[in-house]
Amino acid sequence: MKSEVDFDDVQGIVRFGYGRLKGASYALARIKNLEAARSWLLSASVSTAIERNPPPATALQVALTVEGLRALRVPDAVIGAFSHEFVSGMTQESRSRRLGDLEANSPSNWVWGSSAKVPHLLAMFFAPPERLDSFKESSTGAVWNDAFEVNWLYTADLDGIEPFGFVDGISQPKVDWEQQRNMLEGQIDYGNVVALGEFLLGYRNEYGKYTDRPLVDADAATAELLNAEDAPEKKDIGRNGTYLVMRDLQQDVRGFWQFLNKHAHGDLAFMERLATAMVGRTRTGDPLVPIRREPISGIGPDADEVRQNRFTFESDPEGVSCPFGAHVRRANPRNTDYPGRPATLLSKVVTMLGFGPKGFRDDLISSVRYHRILRRGREYGPGLSPEDALGPAPSNEPSRGLHFICLNANILRQFEFLQNAWIANTKFAAMSGESDPLLGNRQAIWGCPVTTDFNIPKGDGVRQRVSGLEQFVTVRGGAYFFLPSLRVLRYFAQAGASNAKS
Amino acid sequence: MTPQTSFMVLAAITPEREAELRELLDSMNNAPGRVNPNNALIAFAEFSMIHVARLLVLKDNSLDDIKVYGLPRRDYPLYLAFLGNIDGERDAFYEELARRAPNGLRALFSCCEGFTSETPLVEWMKKHSRSSIAGYTNWMGRTVTRVREEANLHESIDRYLQSNAPSFASLQAQEVHTAVQSFVAGERAAGRLELSAETPTPLGWRLRNLLHKVGLPLLALLLLPILIPVGLIFAVRLRRLEKTDPELCFRIDQEYSDALARLEDHDVTNQFTAMGSLKPGTVRLWTATAVLRTVDYAARHIFNRGRLARIRTIHFARWVFLDDKKRMVFFSDYDGSFESYMDDFINKSGFGLNVVFSNGIGYPRTNWLIFDGCADELKYKEFLRRHTLPTQVWYKAYPGLTAADLERNTRIRRGLESSRLNDAEARAWVGLL
Numbered sequence: 001m002k003s004e005v006d007f008d009d010v011q012g013i014v015r016f017g018y019g020r021l022k023g024a025s026y027a028l029a030r031i032k033n034l035e036a037a038r039s040w041l042l043s044a045s046v047s048t049a050i051e052r053n054p055p056p057a058t059a060l061q062v063a064l065t066v067e068g069l070r071a072l073r074v075p076d077a078v079i080g081a082f083s084h085e086f087v088s089g090m091t092q093e094s095r096s097r098r099l100g101d102l103e104a105n106s107p108s109n110w111v112w113g114s115s116a117k118v119p120h121l122l123a124m125f126f127a128p129p130e131r132l133d134s135f136k137e138s139s140t141g142a143v144w145n146d147a148f149e150v151n152w153l154y155t156a157d158l159d160g161i162e163p164f165g166f167v168d169g170i171s172q173p174k175v176d177w178e179q180q181r182n183m184l185e186g187q188i189d190y191g192n193v194v195a196l197g198e199f200l201l202g203y204r205n206e207y208g209k210y211t212d213r214p215l216v217d218a219d220a221a222t223a224e225l226l227n228a229e230d231a232p233e234k235k236d237i238g239r240n241g242t243y244l245v246m247r248d249l250q251q252d253v254r255g256f257w258q259f260l261n262k263h264a265h266g267d268l269a270f271m272e273r274l275a276t277a278m279v280g281r282t283r284t285g286d287p288l289v290p291i292r293r294e295p296i297s298g299i300g301p302d303a304d305e306v307r308q309n310r311f312t313f314e315s316d317p318e319g320v321s322c323p324f325g326a327h328v329r330r331a332n333p334r335n336t337d338y339p340g341r342p343a344t345l346l347s348k349v350v351t352m353l354g355f356g357p358k359g360f361r362d363d364l365i366s367s368v369r370y371h372r373i374l375r376r377g378r379e380y381g382p383g384l385s386p387e388d389a390l391g392p393a394p395s396n397e398p399s400r401g402l403h404f405i406c407l408n409a410n411i412l413r414q415f416e417f418l419q420n421a422w423i424a425n426t427k428f429a430a431m432s433g434e435s436d437p438l439l440g441n442r443q444a445i446w447g448c449p450v451t452t453d454f455n456i457p458k459g460d461g462v463r464q465r466v467s468g469l470e471q472f473v474t475v476r477g478g479a480y481f482f483l484p485s486l487r488v489l490r491y492f493a494q495a496g497a498s499n500a501k502s
Numbered sequence: 503m504t505p506q507t508s509f510m511v512l513a514a515i516t517p518e519r520e521a522e523l524r525e526l527l528d529s530m531n532n533a534p535g536r537v538n539p540n541n542a543l544i545a546f547a548e549f550s551m552i553h554v555a556r557l558l559v560l561k562d563n564s565l566d567d568i569k570v571y572g573l574p575r576r577d578y579p580l581y582l583a584f585l586g587n588i589d590g591e592r593d594a595f596y597e598e599l600a601r602r603a604p605n606g607l608r609a610l611f612s613c614c615e616g617f618t619s620e621t622p623l624v625e626w627m628k629k630h631s632r633s634s635i636a637g638y639t640n641w642m643g644r645t646v647t648r649v650r651e652e653a654n655l656h657e658s659i660d661r662y663l664q665s666n667a668p669s670f671a672s673l674q675a676q677e678v679h680t681a682v683q684s685f686v687a688g689e690r691a692a693g694r695l696e697l698s699a700e701t702p703t704p705l706g707w708r709l710r711n712l713l714h715k716v717g718l719p720l721l722a723l724l725l726l727p728i729l730i731p732v733g734l735i736f737a738v739r740l741r742r743l744e745k746t747d748p749e750l751c752f753r754i755d756q757e758y759s760d761a762l763a764r765l766e767d768h769d770v771t772n773q774f775t776a777m778g779s780l781k782p783g784t785v786r787l788w789t790a791t792a793v794l795r796t797v798d799y800a801a802r803h804i805f806n807r808g809r810l811a812r813i814r815t816i817h818f819a820r821w822v823f824l825d826d827k828k829r830m831v832f833f834s835d836y837d838g839s840f841e842s843y844m845d846d847f848i849n850k851s852g853f854g855l856n857v858v859f860s861n862g863i864g865y866p867r868t869n870w871l872i873f874d875g876c877a878d879e880l881k882y883k884e885f886l887r888r889h890t891l892p893t894q895v896w897y898k899a900y901p902g903l904t905a906a907d908l909e910r911n912t913r914i915r916r917g918l919e920s921s922r923l924n925d926a927e928a929r930a931w932v933g934l935l
Contacts, residue, residue, distance in 0.1 A: 084756055094763035098839055207879045212753075318933055337849065352853065354804075354811035360913060360934065363812055364906065366842070367849050412841055413879075421842045427770055430906035446536075446769045447902015460929055462663050462670040462678055 068120030167285035192298030202239030213238025240485030280326030503643030543606030555586030750864025
């Protein structure tokens with residue numbers, strides 16, 4: 001049973017990045033007065049995904065951690081039915097190993113998100129920069145102050161450029177809001193349209209199934225909630241909600257450019273080429289492989305989008321144009337369910353049985369459609385051009401970086417898989433001795449003391465290698481949140497109260 | 503070549519000694535999930551023929567599942583399993599094991615039924631050996647020695663290229679190939695690099711292998727007149743079972759899953775052990791047996807060069823029937839995280855998972871044995887995690903090396919052995935460095 005999305009129930013950030021609203025602040029709040037917290041949550045005017053004309057001038061979004069749900073006294077049975085990752089949290093020891101949150105990245109060093117510093121709630125405020133303060137004031141006020149102890153995170157508008165100096169936020173999956181996609185048909189050609197259920201709970205995902213989420217019996221507390229599509233007798237707590245992953249990624253901009261400059265012996269053009277190879281795009285966002293002649297579903301017709309995104313790495317099997325280890329190639333290898341594009345059923349079966357392409361690099365990387373995320377992060381800290389980054393740091397050097405935010409319906413299969421198998425993995429694409437050139441933690445692994453290389457394949461000759469990469473990005477905080485639908489947010493604000501009484 | 507073989511010693515644990523045994527097993531690790539290769543009980547590192555080895559208590563958490571068929575729960579002895587994959591013959595390995603680690607083995611086995619201080623070790627291990635119904639070896643004939651030599655070769659070439667980077671910058675692939683060839687020849691002559699010659703394949707093994715390769719299809723062909731009608735009847739019955747067999751894909755216990763996770767992701771390779779009961783009845787048992795025999799055949803004769811169908815991340819795997827074929831246990835050694843292992847299988851080889859594991863009680867519903875099933879991704883993952891057992895001790899002879907690393911190193915060596923490569927071959931070869 002397929003139903004249309006009630007956009008008025010979905011928080012706006014799932015559909016829009018609010019890129020037009022260039023001012024943003026994030027409040028990481030811990031509840032100090034439960035009743036006040038409830039009344040703020042009930043009165044907060046949370047922005048929805050309905051398209052308005054003119055678009056709204058401000059936006060407020062709210063997400064909760066598992067600790068937040070507990071603090072609101074949401075019933076244990078409901079909490080326990082959220083995904084294991086959400087319930088156990090980002091800082092679990094075995095999880096840190098998989099995410100690369102070790103040594104300098106270790107949660108014990110985090111400024112927020114570990115042990116006593118786990119927030120209950122994330123409130124995101126978006127407005128034009130000059131209106132941001134007044135919007136925050138009008139949205140918070142006395143009840144807010146009573147309710148929460150707040151750690152404010154600020155963002156910076158760097159005009160679409162991330163702190164290292166590259167155009168950011170280019171590649172995003174297109175959400176199949178109309179639910180037109182046939183997910184069960186094996187994907188032969190790369191597509192950028194991804195099932196709604198990958199980004200919003202309560203709808204079909206890329207397997208054509210409904211991702212697990214809490215389903216409860218109808219009662220007075222849940223009467224207002226929507227029914228589950230796959231279990232109509234149940235109320236769906238997940239429906240129109242999703243998981244929000246947030247990480248504070250501090251970027252050592254001077255360290256990055258000065259390292260490259262040293263490696264390039266001061267040759268600025270060479271330095272730039274190395275940086276480009278590591279990122280996998282030029283600073284202006286152009287890909288390093290040629291644009292494809294044939295269209296890709298979900299990319300275009302906008303000319304910029306075509307120029308920046310209509311490509312796959314099929315045209316570069318040796319990694320000569322874009323190194324295998326380049327950040328964008330790791331973050332989205334753009335491959336499909338089968339290697340070698342088997343067109344007929346017979347050739348698909350042949351491939352499935354293991355008689356497809358047999359080259360060393362064939363069929364090493366998973367099909368990407370199960371591992372996409374919607375990125376919604378914002379930068380922080382003042383901009384610093386690569387040229388200025390080569391100068392010495394002042395004594396009061398501000399920190400710079402990214403408040404990484406992504407949305408996904410299955411943290412384990414989407415964010416964590418991507419971070420673990422593609423970004424942090426020192427063995428990605430059968431390479432050895434390197435991790436993501438930007439995000440890697442550079443830690444030795446058992447049996448491999450060196451993970452600090454970056455190789456640029458040459459095709460007809462020996463690869464060029466950059467050795468001794470330093471750690472350019474340090475994780476300084478993070479948590480898993482649930483971004484509920486508006487109905488469920490109201491339920492959370494009240495359910496605990498009735499729960500406490502009963 | 504020296505073919506790899508597998509061994510497995512299975513013995514019932516004396517109930518009152520279980521705690522003691524678990525302590526002994528823990529003492530073999532530096533930390534949970536991190537074996538001490540030179541531990542006092544079995545110093546794995548001293549055995550040049552061991553690829554991987556593990557010791558664990560086979561504690562089946564799903565014994566109640568059979569009740570969904572209206573059958574009573576059956577309790578089985580709690581077993582200690584000691585298994586691994588080795589180069590050469592099993593019996594010779596047992597001898598070596600008994601020679602080098604008699605005290606450790608005695609300490610471990612004395613926690614099992616029927617083992618006394620008088621018991622002769624080798625005989626006892628032979629008596630308690632269990633063979634598998636199907637097994638997989640990533641690369642038949644690639645010995646531990648070869649793995650290590652090829653890894654050294656790769657590292658040595660890597661260092662050489664790095665320290666001479668400027669002079670290589672202008673060389674083309676074929677020139678690089680020639681230059682590296684003479685470098686390696688020099689290193690070998692100076693005794694700095696060892697690349698042992700291939701040993702002759704034991705005649706007995708070759709004969710057995712040939713007999714298996716030809717004999718089994720021949721037998722199937724001969725039995726075809728019987729197999730077809732029987733198969734049809736089977737298909738009908740199986741189809742009916744498939745539609746009615748209950749699914750048991752409970753949400754798994756968080757603490758149990760966390761305890762498993764604590765043992766995972768210490769090396770680039772992980773161990774995996776899963777256990778469960780077969781669905782009751784002959785139809786399921788025969789199906790499982792036929793399917794696994796086929797898998798075994800394919801693994802031995804077709805998928806013995808780095809790929810199990812499309813999967814390239816498995817070093818070794820095996821299926822073993824236990825307790826009069828009422829239960830089955832599966833072991834593997836795979837690269838990457840558990841999540842990526844499951845995704846790899848679901849997305850690349852879902853039909854294979856279904857056909858093999860759907861004969862286990864509670865598996866997500868299949869359709870004609872190969873469809874659906876694990877395509878219900880989350881149900882399947884919950885099913886599998888619930889059947890996963892913690893592996894108390896796990897050793898791999900070459901930490902840090904994935905199956906892809908091993909294949910790359912083998913391809914590098916092979917490329918060196920060709921006196922001349924054409925341009926395309928040379929490009930591909932240089933791309934490995």
